[in-house]
Amino acid sequence: MNILFTYFTLTVTQISIYLYLKSSLKNLILGYKESDAIATKNHAVKRQEVSTDEITNSNVLSSHVGESCNVTLNKSLRHLEFISTFEMYLENKNHKNFSVEFLQEFEKIKHEAQLTALKSTNRLTHNMHKAA
Structure with missing residues (x-):
């Protein structure tokens, strides 16, 4: 009985860790995509600012x-x-x-x-x- 309870507990723990890491990985990928999009927008804005006549x-x-x-x-x-x-x-x-x-x-x-x-x-x- 104790062995079954231990296996059950370990299985539930492994599943919860897997789901946690899976969601963390998704959040990491989404965060990377968002930061890349923001960096691309900022780079485009900087190019526009540099090309204005005021800075020249x-x-x-x-x-x-x-x-x-x-x-x-x-x-x-x-x-x-x-x-x-x-x-x-x-x-x-x-x-x-x-x-x-x-x-x-x-x-x-x-x-x-x-x-x-x-x-x-x-x-x-x-x-x-x-x-x-």
């Missing part, structure tokens, strides 16, 4: 580039400010506590942040010369 206007493009460079410059400057604060913290601590790899990676990040700040400043300056 050089003033709009230069202001957009200027805004993005300004945001990049602000982020780079904040990053450099954090790096300088961290360097002051490192000066107070013993360098032996930190691994050589960490210090090398830190220097690499510092140089990348400096280059990003310089490049965005150069691009902003170039856009200002174009506007003048």
Whole structure:
């Protein structure tokens, strides 16, 4: 009797798991199809937006580039400010506590942040010369 009850319970459990996974698979496929349709629509809308005459206007493009460079410059400057604060913290601590790899990676990040700040400043300056 116990064996029959165990088989019955296992069978019902397997059937319920199968039905759950089957419905999950259907939901997954439907979700994928819906997201693909939405992505296709968004891509078509983006193509229409790019093809409008308003975006081809050089003033709009230069202001957009200027805004993005300004945001990049602000982020780079904040990053450099954090790096300088961290360097002051490192000066107070013993360098032996930190691994050589960490210090090398830190220097690499510092140089990348400096280059990003310089490049965005150069691009902003170039856009200002174009506007003048």
